[in-house]
Amino acid sequence: MxxxxxxxxxxxxxxxxxxxxxxxxxxxxxxxxxxxxxxxxxxxxxxxxxxxxxxxxxxxxxxxxxxxxxxxxxxxxxxxxxxxxxxxxxxxxxxxxxxxxxxxxxxxxxxxxxxxxxxxxxxxxxxxxxxxxxxxxxxxxxxxxxxxxxxxxxxxxxxxxxxxxxxxxxxxxxxxxxxxxxxxxxxxxxxxxxxxxxxxxxxxxxxxxxxxxxxxxxxxxxxxxxxxxxxxxxxxxxxxxxxxxxxxxxxxxxxxxxxxxxxxxxxxxxxxLGFLPKLESYLYWFSCGYGERPIYSIYTSLFIIFLFAFLYLIFGIEIHEQLVQYSNLQTLEFLSIDKLYRDFKEAFFLSVSLFTGVGGENSIAALSSYFWADIEMLIGVIMTGIGTGTLIRKIIR
Missing domain, CATH: 2.160.20 (Pectate Lyase C-like)
Structure with missing residues (x-):
């Protein structure tokens, strides 16, 4: 605020x-x-x-x-x-x-x-x-x-x-x-x-x-x-x-x-700003509100978690040792709202666990999603540092 x-x-x-x-x-x-x-x-x-x-x-x-x-x-x-x-x-x-x-x-x-x-x-x-x-x-x-x-x-x-x-x-x-x-x-x-x-x-x-x-x-x-x-x-x-x-x-x-x-x-x-400086400014703005809005770190982190949850569904996630991959037409053929909800819930939990670096139990990223998992873990470490630093700075003031 x-x-x-x-x-x-x-x-x-x-x-x-x-x-x-x-x-x-x-x-x-x-x-x-x-x-x-x-x-x-x-x-x-x-x-x-x-x-x-x-x-x-x-x-x-x-x-x-x-x-x-x-x-x-x-x-x-x-x-x-x-x-x-x-x-x-x-x-x-x-x-x-x-x-x-x-x-x-x-x-x-x-x-x-x-x-x-x-x-x-x-x-x-x-x-x-x-x-x-x-x-x-x-x-x-x-x-x-x-x-x-x-x-x-x-x-x-x-x-x-x-x-x-x-x-x-x-x-x-x-x-x-x-x-x-x-x-x-x-x-x-x-x-x-x-x-x-x-x-x-x-x-x-x-x-x-x-x-x-x-x-x-x-x-x-x-x-x-x-x-x-x-x-x-x-x-x-x-x-x-x-x-x-x-x-x-x-x-x-x-x-x-x-x-x-x-x-x-x-x-x-x-x-x-020009293109590249403006892109850098966007990252600084959305990640922490130029160091003055700690809540922006939470909003951005939630967006990243939801985004990677969808990516895991598309590129592949193993739920109870069964591969779920929404890019597969056969998966989409038998798709229902109830199944979509259960699968997204597992993908969301996986995304949260990878973002925070604690790991998951019921699901893991499929081999085809390892790249996205590594990227999310890296972003999670960076966002945690940015959010914590911004919040402490505001509290000290």
Missing amino acids: PYINFKEENYKLSKQLANRKNNNINIRKKIIKDHNLVREYGPFDEFSFKNIKNKIIGSDKILDEIDFRLEVGKNFVCVNFYNCKFQNIKFVDCSFIGCNFNRCMFESGGVVFENCTFTKSDSIKTPSLNIKDNFSATFEECKIYAKFKGCDLSYSIFENSILKNTSFELSNMQAVIVTKCDLHDIEVCDSDFQKFKTCKCYINNFKFNDKYMTTFDEKTFFDKLIERKKDRDEYEGIYTVYQNIADKYKQNNLNSNFGEYYYLAKKEEHKT
Whole structure:
């Protein structure tokens, strides 16, 4: 069985997403009614507590980062940005508390967020000891070309958006939910991805460029990736993404999670292989699920046992010193269902005994079946070793 139940994880994620949205709505209503609840973020920017539509924020040109318009120390609280364009602008030490970005474009030369905060963790309730609100920002149906450096994006929501050539460096991405998004050329560097989750995303080139280490935990979850083009380039891209994710789990000593994404990576790699490598991949897959599915060893072993049982009936088996050979027309002439059942039962017992190397009592392989018997014994030894090794490896994890 897989270590990660993707169906269950997606179900829990959908409930978590609904609860987070409701939490944001309820807190926003209270803050809009009483601005003193967020007085620590004053003085507020002129946009705070307003609906901002169809506005260009930044410079209407394509510029290098060094020439971006600079905004320092601004506090945007409970702003609904709708159909706005953010371009060629750099926000430093700014706060975006409870802001909604809907159908916004972060484009042109791009947008830089440096040491910015998108979440209010402390509670507006009194007493607030040990209570967290996690009042977060939402990006919905946005196109994002940006750099997030040293930012707190924890509990943020990215939904139905496109993120392209976007980087997250030294940022807090705890409990971020990314759902139904396209992620192209994403780079992560030394960020906190604990409880980070994706759902139904198309991901092309998602890499980690760490100097130290991006942190994962047991609740970090990447959903299975969507396939669209279904060509070799896409399969290679998906394989690389899965492999990068698997390696990062391994660096965080989450070996079971590593195993699941390694398995998904090998399945995608399989689609790109030539004839001989693909044949080898099939053997590795069916025998033990690329080392991650011990149950596959049992399925494959049962298939082999049944297959050789039929081969013994065809090529010959001696049952109580009488030769039974279904390739003989005379045998088929007097065949009945009852006789077929008895003969197959003996052939199956013989196949099991040869596969496990213990030998049989009532039946033996006929001279014409010795070759198949030798092959089955050899396969049995190999499959026993593979199955035992795979199972022990999973148990140790």
